[in-house]
Amino acid sequence: METVSIVLFLLLAVVVSGAVARMLPFSIPTPLVQILLGAGIGLSTSHRVELDPELFLFLFLPPLLFLDGWRIPKDELLKDASTVVELALGLVLITVVGMGFFIHWMIPAMPLAVAFALAAVVSPTDPIAVSAIAARVPIPKRMMHILEGESLLNDASGLVCLRFAVAAALTGTFSAGDAALNFAWVALGGLAIGVAVTIAATRAKAWVTKRWGEDTGSQILVSLLIPFGSYLMAEHLHASGILAAVSAGVTMTYAEISRQAMAVTRMRRNSVWDTIQFTLNGIIFVLLGEQLPGILTSARQTVALTGHTGPGWLALYVLAIVAGLAGLRFAWVWASLKLTILRNTKRGEGVQSPDWRLIAATSVAGVRGAITLAGVLTLPLVLNDGTPFPARDLAIFLAAGVIVVSLVLASIALPILLKGLTLPPEPVKHAEEAGARVVTAEAAIQAIERHQHALAADRVEADIYAEAGGQVMNLYRERVEGLSGRQSAETRAGDKLLREFRLVGVRAERKALARLVRGRDISSETARKLTRELDLSEARYLG
Secondary structure, eight states: OHHHHHHHHHHHHHHHHHHHHHHSSSOOOHHHHHHHHHHHHHHHOSOOOOOOHHHHHHHHHHHHHHHHHHHSOHHHHHHTHHHHHIIIIIHHHHHHHHHHHHHHHHOTTSOHHHHHHHHHHHSOOOHHHHHHHGGGSOOOHHHHHHHHHHHHHHHHHHHHHHHHHHHHHHHSOOOHHHHHHHHHHHHHHHHHHHHHHHHHHHHHHHHHHHHHOOOHHHHHHHHHHHHHHHHHHHHHTTSOHHHHHHHHHHHHHHHHHHSOOOHHHHHHHHHHHHHHHHHHHHHHHHHHHHHHHHHHHHHHHHHHTTTOOOTHHHHHHHHHHHHHHHHHHHHHHHHHHHHHHHHHHHTTOOOOOOOHHHHHHHHHTOOOOHHHHHHHTTSOSBOTTSOBOTTHHHHHHHHHHHHHHHHHHHHHHHHHHHTTOOOOOOOOOHHHHHHHHHHHHHHHHHHHHHHHHHHHTTOTTHHHHHHHHHHHHHHHHHHHHHHTTOOOOOOOOOSHHHHHHHHHHHHHHHHHHHHHHHTTOSOHHHHHHHHHHHHHHHHHHHO
C-alpha cells in the first residue's frame, strides 16, 4: 500500500507541475518546477523512494530512448550527420576523459573510475529539457534538429561509457584492448538486436492483421513492448540494451512505411506515447527532487573526507563541473564549425562564419536532464566484495546539481543569446508540401475513377456512381487547382456512397505518400504532417 501511495504522489506532482508552470507570471522550465515539488515531497513526508538501480534503468530509459529514435526527423538528422556524430561521439569521449580526470583531481575522495562514471552520466544532453526552456524562446529549427540528433546518440554513447566505468570500479581493473573489443560487440550487437526485434514484431503484427483484422489495443501494446523486448534481449546477450532501444525506435519509422496501421490505431497510439513521455520525464524530475534531501546529507559526509566540511563546497564542485562542461562544449562546437567551414571552402562552397552568440547558444543549450539522472541512479549500491560503492551519494548529488544549474543557466542565457540574433534562413518547405499534396491528390483521382468504373460496370443506375465519384474527384481537383494558384470552392456530401469514394481517395493518397517517403522525395517532417491529416480524414469518413 505504501508503494501505491508513493506512485500516486509522484503522478499527482507531475500533474500539478504542469499547471503551476503555466500559472506562474514568469517563464520557468517545467522540469525545475517538478524538482521543487519533488523536494517538497521529500521534506514533508515520511515516505522515501528506495530506488533499485537496475529496475529504474529498465523502467525509464528504454521507452524514452525508443520514442526519441522513433520521432526524430531522419532527413534533417542526415543533413547534419557529421556535426551530430562529432558532438555525440567525439565530444562525449573528450568529456568522459577530460572531466573524469578533472573531477578526480578536484575531489580526491572520489576514485578515478567513479569520476569517469560521473563524467559519463553528465555527458548526454536532453532536448526535452531544452524544449521546455525554449517554449517562449524561438530556437532555430536546425539547431533543435542537431540537439535532438546529438541527444539521441550521446545518450547511448554516454551510458555505454558509464557501463565500462562501473565495471572498472567493481573489478578494479581496466584493459583498453578488451574494452575496445567489448565496446564493438556492445554497440554493434545492441544496434542489430534492436533492428531485428522491431522488424520481427512489425512483420508478425502485419501477418496477424492481414488474416484476422486489426485490434487497436493490441497494436498499441505491441509498440509499448518492443523497446522493453529489445532491451532485455540485448542485455541477455551482453550487448547494449540502450543502443537496442534506440535502434528499435529508428527502425520503427521505416518498418511502418510498408506496414501501415489503421488511422485510428495510429492516432490513439500517438496519444498513449505522448502521455507516457510526459509521465516518465515528469516522474524522473520529481524523483530527483525527492532524493535531494537524503543525498545532500550523505554527500556532506563524503565531502568531509577531502578535508572540507562546509556545504558551500558542494555548490563549488557543481559550478566547477558545469563550467568545465560548458567550456569543453564551447571549444568543441567552435572547432567543429571551423573544420566544417574549412572543408566546405576546399570544395569551393562559400560559407559564412557563424556569430559567436550562435556557438554560445549551442553550448548553453546542452542541458542535462532525465537521462543523466536515470544513468547516475543506476550506480551499484555495493562493490563485488559487499562494501558500499564509493562516493555514490556524492556522484548522485553532483549529477543532480549539474542538471539543476544547467537548466537555470539555459533558461537565463538562451533568451539573451538568441535575442536579435540574425540567423541563416530556414529552408522553406511550402513548395515541397504543396508538391506532395498535388501528387497524392492526383493519385486519389485516378483511384476514384477506377473504382467508379468498377462499380458502374454492368449496372443500370450507373449515373449514381458517376455523380458520386465526380463530386469527390472535384474536391481533389479543387485542391490541385488551389495549390496551382487558381481559386476553388468547397463542396460537401455526406451519404454513404460519397464516403466510400472518399475512403478510396484517402487510401490512394496514403499509398502515393508512402512512395514519396520511400523515394526520399519529401522530408520526414512533411510526411508526418500529411500522414496525420490523412489519419484524421480516414477516421472521420469511417465514422
